[in-house]
Amino acid sequence: MREAWYLHRDQSDAYYFSNTENLTKRLATEAERAPQNKVDQEMRRRIEGIFEPKNKAGYQDLKALPVIDDVNLKGPRVLLILSPDTRHPPVEAQRFFAQALASEYSAVRDYNNALATFEMVKGTIAQHDNVVISEAGLPTAVSERAGGSSPVTKSPMPGPARADPAGSGRQPARTGPGR
Numbered sequence: 358m359r360e361a362w363y364l365h366r367d368q369s370d371a372y373y374f375s376n377t378e379n380l381t382k383r384l385a386t387e388a389e390r391a392p393q394n395k396v397d398q399e400m401r402r403r404i405e406g407i408f409e410p411k412n413k414a415g416y417q418d419l420k421a422l423p424v425i426d427d428v429n430l431k432g433p434r435v436l437l438i439l440s441p442d443t444r445h446p447p448v449e450a451q452r453f454f455a456q457a458l459a460s461e462y463s464a465v466r467d468y469n470n471a472l473a474t475f476e477m478v479k480g481t482i483a484q485h486d487n488v489v490i491s492e493a494g495l496p497t498a499v500s501e502r503a504g505g506s507s508p509v510t511k512s513p514m515p516g517p518a519r520a521d522p523a524g525s526g527r528q529p530a531r532t533g534p535g536r
Contacts, residue, residue, distance in 0.1 A: 360376060362374045362375065362376055363375055363376070363378050363379060365377075365379060397422060400421070400422060401421045401422050404421040404422070404438055405419055405421050408421070408436060408438065410436070415434070415436070416433075416434040416435060416436040417433035417434050417435070418432075418433050418434070418435045418436070419435070419438070420435055420436070420437050420438070421438045422438060422439070422440050423437065423439075425439075425449050425450070428453070431460075437453075
């Protein structure tokens, strides 16, 4: 068995040798030497294990750390897990989200248009939208609010008399429909 001694520094900045390795330093060194593609691959594997869609109620597919341009907006709902580093800046994520929303709104619009076209061709669009066309007269309540049963008033009501502001002695003019 090989024995090794390691240089350490204590809290008072004094250096000393010990046969115990500084694991924090070793892990940091190993992490710096690890190839980035291996790190990304391992992160994808772990993220996919954690967020794997089980009942598929919220999302049907998972894309962990994808290249944004390679993600397909058509098809089932996808959970995207983006890396917060500089390779995927927030501007790109916002652009992607805006495209996804526009795509969803277009799909809803197309669905509504197809449904309306179907109801129109079937001849039931008025029933579907609860539209009733009546050829009878006005309802009684509406007729009473309009001022009685006769559409024409028998005697016009004269308006109030105005005073003669100039003092001309002429009869003041009447306003309203009967003047």
